[in-house]
Amino acid sequence: MGYTGKAVLAHFGHYRPDQITTDLCRSYAKQRMDSGISQGAVHTELGHLRSAMTFAERNRMITAAPHIERPAKPTPKERFLTKDEVLRLIDNADAPHIGLAIHLLFATAGRVGAVLDLTWDRVDMDRGTINLRLDDARTRKGRAIVPINKGLMAALQHARDAALSDHVIEWGGKRVASIRKGFEGAVRRAGLRDVTLHTIRHSAAVAMVSSGIPITQVAQYLGHSNTAITFSTYGRFAPGHLTEAAEVLDFVKLRAVK
Incomplete structure (x- = not known):
């Protein structure tokens, strides 16, 4: 929200909530996209503004939240990396903590916030598990306890031997706030x-589902509380998905029988 605010406040900051109009939202979207910002990013930025206004109304800071028009959310990209490409990313990291973070992101399927929050007391080398959850309820959602595979175990052992802080991802003995640039x-x-x-x-x-790992296990690994979400997003990557349905529609078989 702080990062988004830099752009949003420059455009909307001089207005009262009741002065925010559809035209103002549209001019913001046009200005941002004309400057090279993607439609998806603009959709997210205006979504953050909408959330802030809704929060203000709910907490009686304003009388009513204005309508925040957003450009349509673009179709999600189907881009996913192969294991070789993930390895190339790690090999091309210019600092050890960036390479370790990428390794953790893939091996745990965790979100970047969970990986940057991870502390050594939640890495159980003896049991071979990583607990991505924090104790507070707010950050437990969408975070899981996952096993450590052999490749990650070796990387973690090397990192722990050189650790200067409680955080697994560190730089100069301090917690890393962002790995975006690296x-x-x-x-x-x-x-x-x-x-x-x-x-x-x-x-x-995608790697788990396409290798035949059951959706229920993938959902648990991702920290999804509802397997329907996992299936709707990744079910199409499952081997044999819709194969039986396709067989029902095969009329050539019928001709062969005749």
Whole structure:
């Protein structure tokens, strides 16, 4: 929200909530997209403004939240990485903590916030598990307890031997607030395109489903409380998905029998 506010407040900050109009929202969207910002990013930014206005109304800070018009949400990209591409990303990281973060993101299918929050007391080397959850209820949602595979175990053991703080992802003995710049640098050096931090989590889910891991297990790994969400997003990547349905529509078989 703080990052989004830099752009949103420059355009809307001089207005009262009741002065925000559809035309003002449209001019913001046009200005941002004319400057090269993607439609999806503008959709998100105006969504944050909508959330802030709704919060203000709910807490009686304003009488009524204005209508915030947003451009249509673009169709999600189907980009996902192969294991070789993930390895290329790690190899092209210009700092050890960036490479370890990428490895953790893929091996745990966790969100970047969960990985940056991770502390060594929640990494159980003996049991071979990582607890991505924090104790507070707010950050438990969408976070899971996952096993550590052999490749990640070796990387974590090496990192723990050199650790200078409680956080697994650290730089100079301090918690890392963001890996965006380092990640984007690794993407460029690896020669990849259309790759974001969320692409790693998406790729991990696709890798599991396409290898035949049951949707229920994938949902647990992703921290989804509802397996229907997991299936609607990743079911099409399952081997044999809709194969039986396709067989029902095969009229050539009928001709062969005759």
